[in-house]
Amino acid sequence: MGILEILGIIIALIIVLSVVGWLIGVSRSKDSKTLIPSGEIHGTALVVYDPGITGGTRTAAFHIAHELKTRGYEVKLAGARSSEALNLSGVDVLVIGSPTYGAQPTGPVKTYLQNLQSPGNITAGVYSLAGSIVEDSNVVMAQALESKSIPVKVSTKYGHSAWGAPSDKTLYAKFVAQLLS
Numbered sequence: 001m002g003i004l005e006i007l008g009i010i011i012a013l014i015i016v017l018s019v020v021g022w023l024i025g026v027s028r029s030k031d032s033k034t035l036i037p038s039g040e041i042h043g044t045a046l047v048v049y050d051p052g053i054t055g056g057t058r059t060a061a062f063h064i065a066h067e068l069k070t071r072g073y074e075v076k077l078a079g080a081r082s083s084e085a086l087n088l089s090g091v092d093v094l095v096i097g098s099p100t101y102g103a104q105p106t107g108p109v110k111t112y113l114q115n116l117q118s119p120g121n122i123t124a125g126v127y128s129l130a131g132s133i134v135e136d137s138n139v140v141m142a143q144a145l146e147s148k149s150i151p152v153k154v155s156t157k158y159g160h161s162a163w164g165a166p167s168d169k170t171l172y173a174k175f176v177a178q179l180l181s
């Protein structure tokens, strides 16, 4: 087999894997579920995320949602394309997470932010998964929220590990602690 054929197979594999990853991401971004705390309920939180290609943003959303639940919040965990994501009725705390691609949040997150209606009094935080620590995607998300009179209290960019989000869950606990302080 010649070098050109091997290159062709590698490129075809990359394209197939990218399309499959994208299709899984689209499907997951339409998911939503509710987490109910076992004890007294102190408030309602909505965690909206775009799953991303390698799943780091989704994993981080799960950790943040579980931390909010542990602190007594009923949590709606919603993909950016899900019908639940735009429903801010009764929501006290809003978290939005996105992967960083080309120094920007993803298209579904930007569309979500454009369609969001200001709910009045709400505490908001943004986070992104990224390869660099430059505050690019977070700034775009924060500005979009602030243009709708939703001030962003916490903005964090998590470095990327080889297979998804950083494994240190205390990072997400810190994010939630800052948000609720």
Ligand SMILES: Cc1cc2nc3c(=O)[nH]c(=O)nc-3n(C[C@H](O)[C@H](O)[C@H](O)COP(=O)(O)O)c2cc1C
Pocket (backbone or CB within 6 Å): 050, 051, 052, 053, 054, 055, 056, 057, 058, 098, 099, 100, 101, 102, 103, 104, 129, 130, 131, 132, 133, 134, 159, 160, 161, 164, 165
């Ligand atoms: C096509 C592409 C473009 C990227 N662009 C950026 C970028 O501009 N800045 C950055 O910090 N990270 C960038 N990254 C790194 C991703 O943000 C990082 O892999 C992140 O973990 C993706 O989120 P996910 O794990 O949820 O898929 C890029 C990754 C890919 C695949």
